[in-house]
Amino acid sequence: MINVLFFAQIRELLGTASVKIEAGEHTQTAEGLRATLAATDDKWAKIMASDKLLVAVNQTISQWDTPIVDGDEVAFFPPVTGG
Amino acid sequence: MIRVQTQDFNVPEEYHLISQDNSDGAVVTFVGKVRDFNDGSAVTDLTLEHYPGMTEAVLNQIEVEARERWPLNKVTIIHRVGAMALGEQIVFIGVTSAHRKAAFAACEFLIDFLKTKAPFWKLEAGDKGANWVEARDADEQAAKMWDKKA
Numbered sequence: 001m002i003n004v005l006f007f008a009q010i011r012e013l014l015g016t017a018s019v020k021i022e023a024g025e026h027t028q029t030a031e032g033l034r035a036t037l038a039a040t041d042d043k044w045a046k047i048m049a050s051d052k053l054l055v056a057v058n059q060t061i062s063q064w065d066t067p068i069v070d071g072d073e074v075a076f077f078p079p080v081t082g083g
Numbered sequence: 084m085i086r087v088q089t090q091d092f093n094v095p096e097e098y099h100l101i102s103q104d105n106s107d108g109a110v111v112t113f114v115g116k117v118r119d120f121n122d123g124s125a126v127t128d129l130t131l132e133h134y135p136g137m138t139e140a141v142l143n144q145i146e147v148e149a150r151e152r153w154p155l156n157k158v159t160i161i162h163r164v165g166a167m168a169l170g171e172q173i174v175f176i177g178v179t180s181a182h183r184k185a186a187f188a189a190c191e192f193l194i195d196f197l198k199t200k201a202p203f204w205k206l207e208a209g210d211k212g213a214n215w216v217e218a219r220d221a222d223e224q225a226a227k228m229w230d231k232k233a
Contacts, residue, residue: 009215082133082201
């Protein structure tokens with residue numbers, strides 16, 4: 001399983017803080033996982049299509065071609081605004 | 084020292100903790116507060132969300148990068164999460180070094196990098212309802228400036 005987390009307005013818009021996704025051939029990269037989530041419904045498709053969306057794989061900001069394996073923690077969130 | 088916490092911090096106490104070493108001639112501190120406006124709208128309070136685990140890891144990494152650039156002694160980064168009222172303290176950066184230039188530069192670097200790399204998000208409440216704060220290009224530009232100086 002891949003543990004998928006959402007933060008800030010992404011979490012709020014989706015209405016959930018996390019989902020678990022079965023690892024498979026369509027989830028081998030961050031982009032693949034994003035496409036899998038986007039296929040959920042129109043709402044998810046719109047949120048996952050945001051050009052501001054960032055992805056962290058195992059708590060490190062990553063590129064969309066970053067490999068994902070079973071057991072990884074993947075987080076989607078908007079640009080950060082702390083400080 | 085890195086701390087992510089809901090409770091407030093005490094600046095004199097933090098100053099005392101980092102300023103004990105007599106080989107340090109410079110102590111520079113920065114405090115970020117909740118201000119009463121953003122982009123022309125009134126702000127009444129703020130809620131900060133973070134990514135537990137990743138936040139601490141990123142702050143540690145930022146400290147490591149600062150120490151690679153300047154000869155620093157003590158470094159403290161405290162960032163609050165949760166609900167904060169107007170005027171409350173959000174973030175503390177404290178840096179000590181033998182000389183002021185390194186301490187000033189490292190303090191500015193730490194806050195610039197924290198603002199663009201650490202997974203914190205601000206939700207502002209005001210007269211127009213609650214809004215997630217948009218990332219500012221100016222903050223990204225400030226962080227990028229350090230690439231050129233490297």
